[in-house]
Amino acid sequence: MKPGNELLFLALGGSGEIGMNVNLYGCQGKWIMVDLGMTFADPAYPGIDLVLPDLAFIEQNRKDLLGIVLTHGHEDHIGAIPYLAADLGVPLYATPFTAGLIAGKLEEEGLLDKVKLKLIELGGDFQLGPFGLRYVALAHSIPEGNALVIDTPYGRIFHTGDWKLDDSPQLGDPSTPEELMHIGDEGVLALVCDSTNVFQDHASGSEATVREGLDRVIGEAEGRVLVTTFASNAARVKTLGHVAQDTGLQV
Secondary structure, eight states: OOOOSSEEEEEEESTTSSSOOEEEEEETTEEEEEOOOOEEOOTTSTTOOEEOOOOHHHHHTGGGEEEEEOOOOOHHHHTTHHHHHHHHTOOEEEOHHHHHHHHHHHHHTTOTTTSOEEEOOTTOEEEETTEEEEEEEEBOSSTTEEEEEEEETTEEEEEOOSOBOOSSOSSSOOOOHHHHHHHHHHOOSEEEOOOTTTTOSSOOOOHHHHHHHHHHHHHHOOSOOOOOOOTTOHHHHHHHHHHHHHHTOOO
16 A cells, blocks of 8 residues: 555554554655564463564555654564564664664674664654654653654654653653643644553652662662662663662662
8 A cells, every 4th residue: 555645644563552563654655664563472372472563564565665763672662673674674763772772683683784774863853755753852761762753744743652751860861741742832633652551540650769669678678689670771770779879788
């Protein structure tokens, strides 16, 4: 299918489910893809560890695909890249931290010379055919969480990626509520929003409050303490360093 004089949104994964985020936008005969993730299997799939999205639609229309734009570096947004990106034959676009994670995956699979990875600075903008794209920094549990402002001849899309509002972010310089409201005031045709906790009616809290809780629990513990976290949650690793200082322990 070739998009006509219109703006289309097609989710090949990640809508109505956690993980495997793959989103297509179509306009003026061309497509762009936002994120290319995988998901982890559950007991319903015995013997299966990873689940990849079905890209049959865009593989059949790859000649009209302009590029893959990545919002951030979590596996459910970039995890399928080493398995599927080379077959699509288009460049990848990412901010520095995310690009570093992707480069490691491509190198591991021997694909560094086969997949073009283009670095976009934080807050940077670029053009892909009829799509004007701009990165907007948002707080998340990994450095360089980003939303995308996508401008088209038919209106503006605000595609959030994963996000939260954090009054005391520990890493990076995410957008404030006021800055996000300004984007809305400029005019947005559609908000495509991704948030695991969207159905909770209370805020998820700041990373700063995690430090307070760890200070209390670890301070009361006797002997060695084991803390686990996602390796990509650099803010949490930084918090653990502060907690060690607060409690007189060593990491």
